[in-house]
Amino acid sequence: MKALILGGAGFIGLHLARRLLADGHEVVIVDDFSRGRDDPDLARLAAPVVSADLTDPAAYAALPDDADHVYLLAAVVGVRNVERDPERVVRVNTLAVLNTLAWIKPHQKLFFASTSETYAGGVTRGVVPVPTAEDVPLLVEDVTAPRFAYGISKMLGEAAVVHTARAKGFPAVVGRFHNVYGSRMGADHVIPELSLRALRREDPFRVYGSDQFRAFCHVDDAVEAVVRLMAADDAAGRIVHIGNDSVETNIGELTELVLKLAGHAPELERVAAPPGSVARRCPDLGLLRELTGFEPSVPLEEGVRRTFEWYREHAS
Numbered sequence: 001m002k003a004l005i006l007g008g009a010g011f012i013g014l015h016l017a018r019r020l021l022a023d024g025h026e027v028v029i030v031d032d033f034s035r036g037r038d039d040p041d042l043a044r045l046a047a048p049v050v051s052a053d054l055t056d057p058a059a060y061a062a063l064p065d066d067a068d069h070v071y072l073l074a075a076v077v078g079v080r081n082v083e084r085d086p087e088r089v090v091r092v093n094t095l096a097v098l099n100t101l102a103w104i105k106p107h108q109k110l111f112f113a114s115t116s117e118t119y120a121g122g123v124t125r126g127v128v129p130v131p132t133a134e135d136v137p138l139l140v141e142d143v144t145a146p147r148f149a150y151g152i153s154k155m156l157g158e159a160a161v162v163h164t165a166r167a168k169g170f171p172a173v174v175g176r177f178h179n180v181y182g183s184r185m186g187a188d189h190v191i192p193e194l195s196l197r198a199l200r201r202e203d204p205f206r207v208y209g210s211d212q213f214r215a216f217c218h219v220d221d222a223v224e225a226v227v228r229l230m231a232a233d234d235a236a237g238r239i240v241h242i243g244n245d246s247v248e249t250n251i252g253e254l255t256e257l258v259l260k261l262a263g264h265a266p267e268l269e270r271v272a273a274p275p276g277s278v279a280r281r282c283p284d285l286g287l288l289r290e291l292t293g294f295e296p297s298v299p300l301e302e303g304v305r306r307t308f309e310w311y312r313e314h315a316s
């Protein structure tokens with residue numbers, strides 16, 4: 001099997017590439033390196049890397065068109081990017097999807113990376129239950145607020161993928177990732193951010209939104225779910241939640257875990273979470289289990305320990 005990973009130099013993309021190569025598949029990575037890293041981890045992969053901006057339709061001429069599976073992970077992500085430049089989020093995330101859909105061939109199977117942010121507005125408004133299944137209505141609290149630009153771009157992506165796949169007759173799966181974490185995920189997300197500040201011995205130690213609950217999913221589990229979904233014929237045309245529902249932890253407990261790993265006991269300074277951030281998030285994985293038999297396998301303590309150790313090694 002030959003796989004094309006669009007956005008493959010990013011966090012989930014690199015882990016997915018490693019897994020597909022280990023399974024004996026051929027992999028080609030495509031990225032514009034706007035956020036992806038051209039680092040030794042990427043260089044060590046036995047996979048060619050094509051540098052291309054997927055917002056440019058002409059860039060697709062450089063991509064091989066004989067891949068069996070196409071994974072569309074390329075997007076502008078992260079709260080900081082979204083707050084700073086929502087126009088770019090809407091433009092890049094939308095054009096990358098539409099261009100990919102115009103280019104893809106009927107013999108190819110597509111995975112599109114979406115997000116739990118699509119339904120976050122409904123959780124905040126109390127109209128969507130947690131744990132959350134795929135069939136809840138999607139609600140945007142304020143179209144003009146920068147933070148929703150990301151969720152809106154992914155809603156459009158989901159609709160574009162499902163309808164185009166149906167119209168053109170190729171199989172496609174939409175996976176909504178829920179708080180995926182692990183090594184090499186940059187510094188903007190909560191677990192690396194806490195790890196890096198703990199390694200710097202920050203004191204007092206700021207804890208943002210300590211009473212917010214999340215169900216964190218180690219990237220190895222997320223990749224396992226993606227691989228299983230792409231192998232499941234019944235997953236075609238479906239939107240499926242991907243995450244780990246075995247443990248919900250609040251940011252305060254997560255901070256204590258990271259500080260314990262770091263051997264650091266600072267004074268804690270509790271600060272409100274960024275506005276618009278949901279109080280609780282946890283996926284209902286019933287559909288994922290039914291389609292693939294998936295069960296998360298990396299316990300939170302183990303996954304956070306591995307991630308922390310990676311950041312300790314790479315902090316300098």
Ligand SMILES: NC(=O)c1ccc[n+]([C@@H]2O[C@H](COP(=O)([O-])OP(=O)(O)OC[C@H]3O[C@@H](n4cnc5c(N)ncnc54)[C@H](O)[C@@H]3O)[C@@H](O)[C@H]2O)c1
Pocket residue numbers: 006007008009010011012013030031032033034035036037052053054055072073074075076077092096113114115116176177178179180181
């Ligand atoms: N990490 C999570 O917890 C999470 C949660 C929900 C959804 N997702 C989705 O999963 C996907 C992968 O996320 P990630 O955490 O690996 O993010 P990431 O930022 O590490 O990876 C995205 C990659 O896309 C590339 N890219 C951006 N614009 C591009 C363009 N115009 N052309 C080519 N490449 C471009 C970036 O350089 C980067 O390497 C994204 O679509 C994201 O929205 C991730």
